[in-house]
Amino acid sequence: MRSFRRAVAGILVLSALVCSGCFTKTKKNKEFSYDDLEAVMDEFSTCKTENVEDYNHASRQGGDFMYLICSGDEAQDFYTKGVNRLKMFPSLKISQLFYCMPYKGGCFFMVTSKKSGNGKKYFEMLCNSKGGQMAGAEPPQKSDDYQYCICDNDPFYIAIYQRGDTVLFLQVLKKKDIVVEIADDVCEKLGIISLSEWSQDN
Numbered sequence: 001m002r003s004f005r006r007a008v009a010g011i012l013v014l015s016a017l018v019c020s021g022c023f024t025k026t027k028k029n030k031e032f033s034y035d036d037l038e039a040v041m042d043e044f045s046t047c048k049t050e051n052v053e054d055y056n057h058a059s060r061q062g063g064d065f066m067y068l069i070c071s072g073d074e075a076q077d078f079y080t081k082g083v084n085r086l087k088m089f090p091s092l093k094i095s096q097l098f099y100c101m102p103y104k105g106g107c108f109f110m111v112t113s114k115k116s117g118n119g120k121k122y123f124e125m126l127c128n129s130k131g132g133q134m135a136g137a138e139p140p141q142k143s144d145d146y147q148y149c150i151c152d153n154d155p156f157y158i159a160i161y162q163r164g165d166t167v168l169f170l171q172v173l174k175k176k177d178i179v180v181e182i183a184d185d186v187c188e189k190l191g192i193i194s195l196s197e198w199s200q201d202n
Contacts, residue, residue, distance in 0.1 A: 005038075008037070015065075023189060025102065030145075030163070030188050031112070031119075031163055031164035031165055031166040032110060032146075032161070032163050032164075032166040032168055033159060033190070034069055034083075034096065034098055034110070035107035036098050036189045036190055036191070037069075037098050037110060037186060037190075038067075038069060039189060040182065040185045040186050040189050041067045041100065041172040043185070044065060044102065044178075044182055045065045045066065045067055045100070046068075046075075047065065047066040047067070048067060049066055049067070049069075050066045050068070050070060050081070051068075051070055051074060052068070052078050053078070054069065054072055055068040055078075058177070058189075060176075064087075064099065065100070065102050065103055067098065067099065067100035068097070068098070068099045068100065069093060069096075069097070069098050070097055071096040071097070072095065075094055075095065075096050075113075076093070076094055076095075076097075076128060078097060078099065079092065079094055079097055082099070083097075083099060083109055084131075086131075087130075088129060088130045088131030089126060089129050089131040089132070089176060090122075090125040090126065091130050092111060092113065092122055092125070092153075093113065093114040093115065093118075094111040094112060094113060094114055095112050095113070095114045096110050096111065097109065097112075097114040098108070098110040102179050102182050103176060103178055103179055105168070105172070105173040105176030105178070106156075106170065106172040106173055106179045106182075106183065106186035107170075107171040107173050108168075108169065108171075108183070108186070109168075109171050110166060110167065110168040110169070111165075111166070111167055112165050112166050113165045113167075117165070117167055118165065118167040119162050119166060119167060120147075120162060122162070122167050123140070123147065123161075123162035123167050124140075126160050126167060127140065127149050127160055130143070131169075132149075132158065132160060133151070133153050133156075133158050133171075134149055134158065134160070134163055136150075137149055137150070137151035140190050143192070143193060144191075145163060146161055146162060146163035146192055147161070147162050148160065148162070148192065148193060150193075150195065150198045152174075152199070153172055154174070155173055155175065156171050156172060156173060156174065157170070157171075157172045157174055157180075157183075157195045157198075157199070158170070158171050158172075159172075159183075159195060159198075161190075161192050163192075168186075168190070170183050170186070170195070172195060179195040180195060180196065183195050184196050184197075186196070
């Protein structure tokens with residue numbers, strides 16, 4: 001009987017914590033989700049590729065919206081020889097990568113640092129790179145559990161976001177409405193400020 005009363009008391013305490021908000025069922029994501037990115041891409045794209053060979057093949061066939069998600073050595077190789085082939089971005093050691101050039105009106109990529117804890121460092125390196133083109137932009141802004149830097153570098157919007165070990169880069173041709181829409185949907189899905197929201201305030 002005594003153990004029964006203790007069990008009931010425990011349930012009542014737990015219920016009180018849930019009702020008061022002291023206990024939550026979920027916690028905030030520590031990183032941007034590749035699954036969330038994929039969900040947005042699938043609304044617009046019919047060509048997901050999971051390795052560089054398939055991505056390059058689709059590109060040669062004239063596809064206007066393919067995307068790539070890969071990991072390990074393949075992600076590192078594609079970042080080095082693909083994303084950064086013109087040496088516009090810093091040399092980064094990564095474990096996972098997302099990449100696409102939607103309707104040839106922008107360049108999106110997201111990377112996860114290979115070594116835990118390098119997200120903030122990689123964010124700063126990207127912001128200060130030639131490809132980042134953040135000269136004259138306002139200092140990085142912090143919002144909730146992520147930080148970001150956005151600038152209007154005509155004819156593009158350029159935005160870099162960081163949460164945990166993930167860093168997202170968006171370069172969007174402003175006159176390409178569909179690409180702006182895709183970028184905004186990505187931001188909404190990830191729970192971060194969108195380019196349209198930012199432009200309205202600036």
